[in-house]
Amino acid sequence: MQARPYSGRACIAVSVMLCNACRVSRILHRGCWAMGRRDALTLLEVTDLTVSFPTADGVVRAVRGVSFGVEAGRTLGIVGESGSGKTVLTQTLLGLTPGADVSGRALFDGTDLLTLTEDQLREIRGARIAVIFQDPLTSLHPLYKVGWQIAEMIRAHDKSVSKKQAHERATELLGRVGIPRPAQRVDDYPHQFSGGMRQRAMIAMALSLSPRMIIADEPTTALDATVQAQIIDLLLRLQQESHTALIMITHDLGVVADIADDVMVMYAGRAAEKAPKRDVFYAPHHPYTKGLLESIPSSSASGDRLRPIPGSPPSLINLPSGCKFHPRCGYVLDRCLTEEPGLRPVSQGGLHSSACWLPVQAAGLSEQAEELRAQTVREGRGEAAAEVFDAEIAGAEGSVAG
Amino acid sequence: MSAIPADTGPASTGSASTAPETVGEDVLVRVENLVKYFPVRAGGLIRRTVGQVHAVDDVSLSIPRGKTLGLVGETGSGKSTLARCVAGLIPVSSGRVIFDGRDITNLSRGAMRPVRREIQMIFQDPYSSLNPRRRIGAIIGDPFAIHKTATGAERKRAVQELMERVGLNPEHYNRFPAEFSGGQRQRIGVARALALKPKLIICDEPVSALDVSIQAQVLNLLADLQRDYGLSYLFIAHDLEVVRHVSNSVAVMYLGRIGESGPIQPVYGSPRHPYTVALLSAAPAADPDAAAARQRIILTGDVPSPIDPPSGCRFHPRCPKAEAVCGQQEPQLEARAGDAATHLTACHFPVQAGENLAAAGRSEPA
Numbered sequence A: 001m002q003a004r005p006y007s008g009r010a011c012i013a014v015s016v017m018l019c020n021a022c023r024v025s026r027i028l029h030r031g032c033w034a035m036g037r038r039d040a041l042t043l044l045e046v047t048d049l050t051v052s053f054p055t056a057d058g059v060v061r062a063v064r065g066v067s068f069g070v071e072a073g074r075t076l077g078i079v080g081e082s083g084s085g086k087t088v089l090t091q092t093l094l095g096l097t098p099g100a101d102v103s104g105r106a107l108f109d110g111t112d113l114l115t116l117t118e119d120q121l122r123e124i125r126g127a128r129i130a131v132i133f134q135d136p137l138t139s140l141h142p143l144y145k146v147g148w149q150i151a152e153m154i155r156a157h158d159k160s161v162s163k164k165q166a167h168e169r170a171t172e173l174l175g176r177v178g179i180p181r182p183a184q185r186v187d188d189y190p191h192q193f194s195g196g197m198r199q200r201a202m203i204a205m206a207l208s209l210s211p212r213m214i215i216a217d218e219p220t221t222a223l224d225a226t227v228q229a230q231i232i233d234l235l236l237r238l239q240q241e242s243h244t245a246l247i248m249i250t251h252d253l254g255v256v257a258d259i260a261d262d263v264m265v266m267y268a269g270r271a272a273e274k275a276p277k278r279d280v281f282y283a284p285h286h287p288y289t290k291g292l293l294e295s296i297p298s299s300s301a302s303g304d305r306l307r308p309i310p311g312s313p314p315s316l317i318n319l320p321s322g323c324k325f326h327p328r329c330g331y332v333l334d335r336c337l338t339e340e341p342g343l344r345p346v347s348q349g350g351l352h353s354s355a356c357w358l359p360v361q362a363a364g365l366s367e368q369a370e371e372l373r374a375q376t377v378r379e380g381r382g383e384a385a386a387e388v389f390d391a392e393i394a395g396a397e398g399s400v401a402g
Numbered sequence B: 001m002s003a004i005p006a007d008t009g010p011a012s013t014g015s016a017s018t019a020p021e022t023v024g025e026d027v028l029v030r031v032e033n034l035v036k037y038f039p040v041r042a043g044g045l046i047r048r049t050v051g052q053v054h055a056v057d058d059v060s061l062s063i064p065r066g067k068t069l070g071l072v073g074e075t076g077s078g079k080s081t082l083a084r085c086v087a088g089l090i091p092v093s094s095g096r097v098i099f100d101g102r103d104i105t106n107l108s109r110g111a112m113r114p115v116r117r118e119i120q121m122i123f124q125d126p127y128s129s130l131n132p133r134r135r136i137g138a139i140i141g142d143p144f145a146i147h148k149t150a151t152g153a154e155r156k157r158a159v160q161e162l163m164e165r166v167g168l169n170p171e172h173y174n175r176f177p178a179e180f181s182g183g184q185r186q187r188i189g190v191a192r193a194l195a196l197k198p199k200l201i202i203c204d205e206p207v208s209a210l211d212v213s214i215q216a217q218v219l220n221l222l223a224d225l226q227r228d229y230g231l232s233y234l235f236i237a238h239d240l241e242v243v244r245h246v247s248n249s250v251a252v253m254y255l256g257r258i259g260e261s262g263p264i265q266p267v268y269g270s271p272r273h274p275y276t277v278a279l280l281s282a283a284p285a286a287d288p289d290a291a292a293a294r295q296r297i298i299l300t301g302d303v304p305s306p307i308d309p310p311s312g313c314r315f316h317p318r319c320p321k322a323e324a325v326c327g328q329q330e331p332q333l334e335a336r337a338g339d340a341a342t343h344l345t346a347c348h349f350p351v352q353a354g355e356n357l358a359a360a361g362r363s364e365p366a
Helices: A013-017 A023-034 A086-093 A118-124 A146-157 A163-176 A195-207 A225-242 A253-259 A277-282 A287-295 A334-338 A367-380 A383-394 B014-018 B079-086 B109-116 B136-146 B152-165 B170-174 B182-194 B212-229 B240-246 B264-269 B274-282 B288-293 B324-328
Strands: A044-055 A058-070 A075-079 A101-108 A129-132 A213-217 A245-250 A262-267 A270-276 B027-042 B048-064 B068-072 B094-099 B119-122 B200-204 B232-236 B249-254 B257-263
Touching: A044 A086, A058 A086, A058 A245, A058 A262, A058 A270, A075 A086, A075 A253, A086 A101, A086 A213, A086 A245, A129 A195, A146 A163, A146 A195, A163 A195, A195 A225, A225 A253, A225 B274, A245 A253, A253 A277, A253 B288, A262 A277, A262 A287, A270 A277, A270 A287, A277 B288, A287 B212, A334 A383, B027 B079, B027 B232, B048 B068, B048 B079, B048 B232, B048 B257, B068 B079, B068 B240, B079 B094, B079 B200, B079 B232, B119 B182, B136 B152, B136 B170, B136 B182, B152 B170, B152 B182, B182 B212, B212 B232, B212 B240, B232 B240, B240 B264, B249 B264, B249 B274, B257 B264, B257 B274
Parallel strands: A075 A245, A075 A262, A129 A213, A213 A245, B068 B232, B068 B249, B119 B200, B200 B232
Antiparallel strands: A044 A058, A044 A101, A262 A270, B027 B048, B027 B094, B249 B257
């Protein structure tokens, strides 16, 4: 079993009383760890989070009962297509979804984020949980200098910092995220920065108050491949230095393969599969995860036909019955039409869980797993499911079983 | 049209003979030494030209009939400008575009019209490339109306056949674009491009805006259409895996020039240009073990401005292998020792097999 990373709250009271940021408590933590305390508490623990938006057309059920945890120093990758609820999920944690009906619990360092007032949230946003958005151009104010915007953020949370100090700190941060000649560039406007530099500036801003957790919402989607590599490299390095927890929201499985420790795959507002990174890529259990992996063009499949997932994601106002993936699933069974599966463990350690009715052993891309899936389909597919399969999937691209 | 002064043209035209062409292969499109500069103007009342954006600079390439040429490169490398020049949407500054044996460079509007039937485009953004106020039957039927090839009931029937061909329900003829998902909208764009039975379709990032599962559907559709109608594609994308999947050959652009070109296998398998190597190493792979094992080359800095491109090799300020000569002398795009005649590289110091570029990487410029 791998050593758990440092988490202040995991240790005995003495070390918690010591400054969370200082090295002493980190060493003490290692001591605790050696003594056998392995139940490190997670920094963020979200339980059964549900978010819906009442609209004129009906209720948009964006997130439906999602639970997950993130530990300090680790990275959780949240993967899903547009409309799977991944962005709403994290924005709700920060109180950025006004007008939404929210239920559930989100304990961050012992405080339930969902019960906080706007003023209390403002204390947390930026200072303890920072966000990096997809489009760095629209998240920076075009009329203010980059350095000024970083300094403003520092002073908004700590009035005792003088303008000069804040400006110096901004320069230092820009240097830390790899912007050349930070002393000059700190007084540039956002339009004088390239896309990659703007994203670096956003990261500098996110780091400015040494947050415990960073939420990065598609931070590299708008960037070119070589710049994306620079930014991922930077995020990984900064995370190692400061031991921050990172939530990486992306639709790109390649980015997840690079940066995440754990992965949560979302579909139609729910977690379809949750596992350590390697399990998701090498032993996917949920047919949606498997479908995503198979639909990516890769060197191994070069020249062959791609196997896309048929159909398109459902409307969040008018969700299908039972398992929300069943109209696109090549392994649809009778019970999938009526009963929605919950997450259940599919591996020995229980770290890998999947919300699918297929047998627990049917994980992975091997032939045995495929045979087991096919056998389950033969036994569990009655007339009703066969009808759905014939209507929606059999004729379409990418059908696999049956 | 902007006439450019002779002294700002490309210094050398010596690479004319290196346009990739395999003997015996039926070439549909040949681009020879294509140059496109955009003037940069300043001043209020009297606008004067203060510089040139070197968007495409001395590019030669060819697309065989029924085959796909992939064009990769970062933002600002000139791939879309090149595509627009080939499609005749913007005049070229110099060089030639030869389509199906005819020189179509800077033809007049009238002369270009019949050619336009044979060259169609599919655009990146399925949301902004369809007029939201028009029904999709009208959108797909536009090419028939413009080129007066079908009218009335005949046009409707033709449109519905097209819709069926690209996987749309023909009964949705009277719907508006807003009623379709991203993937379906891209199918509408494909149907529109297909309407006049073109020979060449220029796909400008056709799947970049789509989700992964939908992306595969559209790529398969494009492959089917190529097989059934013998289409040629100029396929522009920044996703290297997508390009590898759909293309027969590939050209890598950097700052308006081609750095490396050739059939897929050698370029992806043993890239010779340091930029290609860096690009391939930077592409995220959905495979954690491969990602961990990979020697990633992190290029420093950003792509320089195309208004004032670097002297010599345009990649030299960011290149881990750059030496003095790279800043002075422009490397020719030619086959390098040990490579096939179709695998061309523009580099003074081509990467050797097994060479570790990551180790040669330089620190951030001060």
